[in-house]
Amino acid sequence: MEVIKLRYPFDQTLIPDRPSVLAMGFFDGVHRGHQAVLQRAAAQAQVHQVPLAVLTYDKFPGLVYESFPGRFQYLTPLDQKLAQLERLGVEIAYVVSFTSRLSQLSPQQFVDECLMALNPVEVVAGFDHTYGDKTVATMTNLPQYAAGRFAVNVVEQLSATKQKVSSTAIRQALDQGDLAMVNDYLGRPYTTPGTIVHGFARGRTIGFPTANVQWAVDQRIPAIGVYAVRLKVGKTWYPGMASVGHNVTFGDDNQKTIEVNLFDFHDQIYGENVVVEWIAHLRGEVKFDGVDELITQLQQDEQTAREILK
Ligand SMILES: Cc1cc2nc3c(=O)[nH]c(=O)nc-3n(C[C@H](O)[C@H](O)[C@H](O)COP(=O)(O)O)c2cc1C
Ligand SMILES: Nc1ncnc2c1ncn2[C@@H]1O[C@H](COP(=O)(O)OP(=O)(O)O)[C@@H](O)[C@H]1O
The missing domain is CATH 2.40.30.30 (Riboflavin kinase-like)
Structure with missing residues (x-):
């Protein structure tokens, strides 16, 4: 797997000049919901005969918006996340530095200046993924910003019982020592x-x-x-x-x-x-x-x- 670290504005010379299917998300934990997104993206990469790429961030985006008591603690710090992504067949990992400047982009700017720079034929993400202001930077709105330049593929909610499989639910379960739930949601120990x-x-x-x-x-x-x-x-x-x-x-x-x-x-x-x-x-x-x-x-x-x- 090729790991490419980027800062906004992206240095285009660091980015391979060929199309890919791009899965985007923060992917903390690389849990079963994330795995479903990556599997869908891998299948689409096969269809298009292009590499599977991932767009993720070097730090928890929430850190840019608010302060956390103590230190934010990840399920999978970056190294572990990249190892899991590689195991799931990702060929290119774009690790974008999450900064104030990036966080202030409008959804249209994000699509035009970040996503388009990565040459996606198709972008795959979970139903609740956002790439800016939560009210407008939604997966439902993504096709409108893409304006036909790439296909948009949304992976629906994966539910275990009634609760959504999410990094937040896994963090809570870890804090309660509920390892059975943690390991179930992760799909691995x-x-x-x-x-x-x-x-x-x-x-x-x-x-x-x-x-x-x-x-x-x-x-x-x-x-x-x-x-x-x-x-x-x-x-x-x-x-x-x-x-x-x-x-x-x-x-x-x-x-x-x-x-x-x-x-x-x-x-x-x-x-x-x-x-x-x-x-x-x-x-x-x-x-x-x-x-x-x-x-x-x-x-x-x-x-x-x-x-x-x-
Ligand atoms: C499986 C396991 C369970 C333990 N449970 C407790 C416990 O319930 N209460 C406690 O005070 N210490 C518990 N200990 C910690 C021991 O007190 C600790 O291993 C011991 O202090 C030796 O540590 P040290 O070699 O660093 O001095 C547990 C240790 C292990 C390996
Ligand atoms: N069965 C074992 N389980 C864990 N550690 C072991 C075992 N056998 C030998 N060791 C060694 O002993 C060390 C732990 O010994 P311990 O007396 O608890 O001292 P400390 O806690 O100061 O390291 C371990 O770090 C390891 O190097």
């Missing part, structure tokens, strides 16, 4: 890449060494609680259980950590770049009266997690 760093070296003394995963500050992680997980170290996936929390039993006044105990595993993995694959929520975090109670609970968690991961 949620993942968090990170690096193994040192903790307080207590895990090994209670028979449950825990690899501490340092993750990117702009990535959203599941709610505080205990999970069945797989951890990718090198090229291998290992089964285990993870705690997201503050080690309340030990009274650590520390930041939130992700700690993973791997089953039947004895290697030192400090410094390894890993990926946590979140499989199932087991329980919430508990403040135990002592280490013995914690150990008993961990033994039960291990049994449950082994059963789920089998």
Whole structure:
């Protein structure tokens, strides 16, 4: 996949001078709704015998309009999003810097100066995609701005039960530890890449060494609680259980950590770049009266997690 970074006004010399089918969207999470858009676009690219291209943005557009408490946290920070897009057959990814200047374009200017610069034969997006002022920059109005220069293909709402499959719904479910819903909406397990760093070296003394995963500050992680997980170290996936929390039993006044105990595993993995694959929520975090109670609970968690991961 070719990744082409653009700023408005676009430098036309960076853009391949050939037609493509263009899927547009922010695509945070690359969830099942996004996958439907990309599948439709891939099929149309086949029909037209042209490459499949995607127009997306380097940051959450909402950041330009309002301030968020703390830091905005993505389901898939840019690297992960691009990896998912590539996996789904995207050949060209246009990553446009989302700036005030871009946000102020009228829908007609956006179409004339941004979309047209990318040479689309057809533009595909979800039914609720907007490319400017939400009242006018709609998919319904896009054919009017396109004025016959490219075809417009709108992918209808994908519903799981009654709720729309959306990045917002997935973020809320993650915050509630509802991993079943998260993974259902994503169509794959949620993942968090990170690096193994040192903790307080207590895990090994209670028979449950825990690899501490340092993750990117702009990535959203599941709610505080205990999970069945797989951890990718090198090229291998290992089964285990993870705690997201503050080690309340030990009274650590520390930041939130992700700690993973791997089953039947004895290697030192400090410094390894890993990926946590979140499989199932087991329980919430508990403040135990002592280490013995914690150990008993961990033994039960291990049994449950082994059963789920089998
Ligand atoms: C699967 C799992 C579940 C855990 N659940 C809890 C818990 O409910 N309450 C708690 O205080 N600590 C819990 N812990 C965290 C342990 O307290 C922590 O691993 C221990 O403090 C060792 O950390 P250290 O090696 O960084 O010192 C859990 C750890 C794991 C791996
Ligand atoms: N089964 C295992 N699960 C997790 N980590 C393990 C395991 N076996 C060995 N280790 C190693 O032990 C480390 C965790 O040990 P621990 O005593 O919890 O110390 P700390 O939390 O200070 O890193 C991991 O980072 C890893 O290098």
